[in-house]
Amino acid sequence: MDLSHELAIGVDIGGTNTKWGLVNHRGEIVRKGELRTDAHEDVNDFIQALYDTLQPIIDEVGDGKVIKGMGIGAPNGNFYKGTIEYAPNLHWRGIIPMTKLMTDKFGFPCLLTNDANAAAVGEMMYGAARGMKDFIMITLGTGVGSGIVANGQLILGHDGFAGELGHTCIRPGGRLHWGTGLRGSLETYCSATGIVLTAKELLEQSSESSALRGIDDETLDSKKVFELAQQGDAIALETYRFTGQVLGEALANFVMFSSPEAIILFGGVIKAGDLLMNPTREHMEANLLPIFRDKVKLVFSELKEADAAILGASALVWEIKE
Amino acid sequence: MDLSHELAIGVDIGGTNTKWGLVNHRGEIVRKGELRTDAHEDVNDFIQALYDTLQPIIDEVGDGKVIKGMGIGAPNGNFYKGTIEYAPNLHWRGIIPMTKLMTDKFGFPCLLTNDANAAAVGEMMYGAARGMKDFIMITLGTGVGSGIVANGQLILGHDGFAGELGHTCIRPGGRLHWGTGLRGSLETYCSATGIVLTAKELLEQSSESSALRGIDDETLDSKKVFELAQQGDAIALETYRFTGQVLGEALANFVMFSSPEAIILFGGVIKAGDLLMNPTREHMEANLLPIFRDKVKLVFSELKEADAAILGASALVWEIKE
Numbered sequence A, B: 001m002d003l004s005h006e007l008a009i010g011v012d013i014g015g016t017n018t019k020w021g022l023v024n025h026r027g028e029i030v031r032k033g034e035l036r037t038d039a040h041e042d043v044n045d046f047i048q049a050l051y052d053t054l055q056p057i058i059d060e061v062g063d064g065k066v067i068k069g070m071g072i073g074a075p076n077g078n079f080y081k082g083t084i085e086y087a088p089n090l091h092w093r094g095i096i097p098m099t100k101l102m103t104d105k106f107g108f109p110c111l112l113t114n115d116a117n118a119a120a121v122g123e124m125m126y127g128a129a130r131g132m133k134d135f136i137m138i139t140l141g142t143g144v145g146s147g148i149v150a151n152g153q154l155i156l157g158h159d160g161f162a163g164e165l166g167h168t169c170i171r172p173g174g175r176l177h178w179g180t181g182l183r184g185s186l187e188t189y190c191s192a193t194g195i196v197l198t199a200k201e202l203l204e205q206s207s208e209s210s211a212l213r214g215i216d217d218e219t220l221d222s223k224k225v226f227e228l229a230q231q232g233d234a235i236a237l238e239t240y241r242f243t244g245q246v247l248g249e250a251l252a253n254f255v256m257f258s259s260p261e262a263i264i265l266f267g268g269v270i271k272a273g274d275l276l277m278n279p280t281r282e283h284m285e286a287n288l289l290p291i292f293r294d295k296v297k298l299v300f301s302e303l304k305e306a307d308a309a310i311l312g313a314s315a316l317v318w319e320i321k322e
Helices: A043-061 A098-107 A115-126 A186-190 A192-205 A223-228 A232-259 A268-272 A274-286 A305-318 B043-061 B098-106 B115-126 B186-190 B192-205 B223-229 B234-260 B268-272 B273-287 B305-315
Strands: A006-011 A015-024 A029-035 A066-074 A083-085 A110-114 A134-142 A144-150 A262-266 A297-300 B006-013 B017-023 B029-036 B066-074 B082-085 B108-113 B137-138 B144-148 B261-265 B297-300
Touching: A006 A043, A006 A115, A006 A305, A015 A043, A015 A305, A029 A305, A043 A098, A043 A115, A043 B017, A066 A098, A066 A115, A066 B043, A083 A098, A083 A134, A098 A110, A110 A115, A110 A305, A115 A134, A115 A144, A115 A186, A115 A262, A115 A305, A134 A232, A134 A268, A134 B234, A144 A186, A144 B115, A144 B144, A186 A192, A186 A232, A192 A223, A192 A232, A192 A268, A223 A232, A223 A268, A223 A274, A232 A262, A232 A274, A232 B234, A262 A274, A268 A274, B006 B043, B006 B115, B006 B305, B017 B043, B017 B305, B029 B043, B029 B305, B043 B098, B066 B098, B066 B115, B082 B098, B098 B108, B098 B192, B108 B115, B115 B137, B115 B144, B115 B192, B115 B305, B137 B234, B137 B268, B144 B186, B186 B192, B192 B223, B223 B234, B223 B273, B234 B261, B234 B273, B261 B273, B268 B273, B273 B297
Parallel strands: A006 A066, A066 A110, A134 A262, A262 A297, B006 B066, B066 B108, B137 B261, B261 B297
Antiparallel strands: A006 A015, A015 A029, A134 A144, B006 B017, B017 B029, B137 B144
16 A cells, blocks of 8 residues: 555644644645634534534545544543543543544544643654654643653553643642642643743732733733843743743753653743743753753754644554554 | 573672672572672772672582573663763762673673662562553662653663652752752652651751650661651651651652552661651642542562562563573
8 A cells, every 4th residue: 555645634632722634644734724622512512523624624635545543632631541531621521532432423543642742742753853762842831741752652651641740849839730739830830821920929029110010910921921021021031030940940850750862842932932941951950960961952842833733643543553 | 492490690789788699580589699899999809709709609500500691780870881870879980881891701791770770670570560561669778769660661761861760859949968969859858868867857946855866876877767756756757757748749740750550669768667658648649630649559669678679680681682
């Protein structure tokens, strides 16, 4: 069979939007689109909507092309069971047997993993981690996710839920997480949400003038803090410096766990560039044992954010045995 | 070839003593012994002393037995390179090409890994982790070491130095490490050394009467603190409760990294039994995301401490390809 004629469908389910793409063996997205996740309270309605969107396209490209299957990245996705379990930012409660529902609807095999793992696979096959056997991908978005690769394999853990580095505690007794009830997790400091909380705390603790003071709660987001930091606003600058410090301290711990060749940062927050990267690198290096220093490549993702998870999810499909 | 007639030599190099054993395929130690590590300033003298001890025994059992090779566990041991690199508690400075030196002397193949990894392999083949593909072994002795297994393989990292969990920071800005200069590492709190430091801090902070106050610095060790805790001494009890708290918080972070089926605790400090285990379990569970709770087996090693590293080191030998 000429593999160049096979296509895999990659689906990235997020809390607000679901992105999909048809991907060939070279990692080229030949068709893509998206639909609202949060518009569908019932998962069956969501799958029907995805079907209504995808099936005409599948029929269209079906002329000479074979759809090999579907790979799905989703929050709290479990590779072993094909389930989405208790995802806090999805409407669908409890345990959703997603791959079974999808296969019943579409008729081809489906595999699923969590969204950060999917992005890590995308990075390994098509991005900054090409050729690497040991790396960690950290996604810094609304939340903080992670995908860990060691010995060339995703670390899934005995139950499929490994790699929740956003929920590791980096400040014992620290900031309360809005969803988990745990204190001091990486996500409470280094997500977009955490960055805004840091800016607000700094404003309260200081009487220094700052353009941040004029912004109402509705408008204040991590992007706004970044823009003001670029303009030299001292509180905004300190917000990113502190974010990088906490992230760097956390990364040092991760390095001493799996000694990766690289850590790849991904997601909306990395738009801050050197404002984030410089303090992150400084504090990571300062907290490492000497044998780990000046070795780990700390880099930003090379993939378009919208594409990485689709590519990674689709890459799962090529592993399906005939 | 009748494999039952093959033997592997396992060598566990510690800062003070080196233990060795001849092990058969069933994991039975058929001969064992030890020699001083710290009596040999030069590594070549050490190897000569080991040779003088082992060679007569090798000749003796050689009658019908084949020595397949030697496996070595050593602090800062690097599996990929066969080197011991900058081990702080050994006399031998710099990078020691240990497997090369041993093979040159003994004439059979040698493999090496760090001592905690060797113990983890021993636990996987002969101990509490039999049949497990995902577990973490934590050694609580003079220092804190770790061996991590995921997908059935040791996590070695890209450079062979993965699994330094004793040096991860669990209290940012916390206790200064006597050797690394880093602050707040797990080892500064949960090693035997750290336990004594905790007891001393508690004595200073409190005016409560305690039998610990009568003990001079030379005599005070973690075993003594344990004995007094058993007798109901409040400061000694609080020392172990606090040690378990810090350990439990650290274990929660490790679980959210690799989601192991079990965490196996090993080493002299575990003699404290429930005094350590109860607070450790409580604080581990309290710091986990719900999807990880009540799942991880937290257990003490089933292997004799003196044997685990010898067995694990010898097990490396069975992997040598002819």
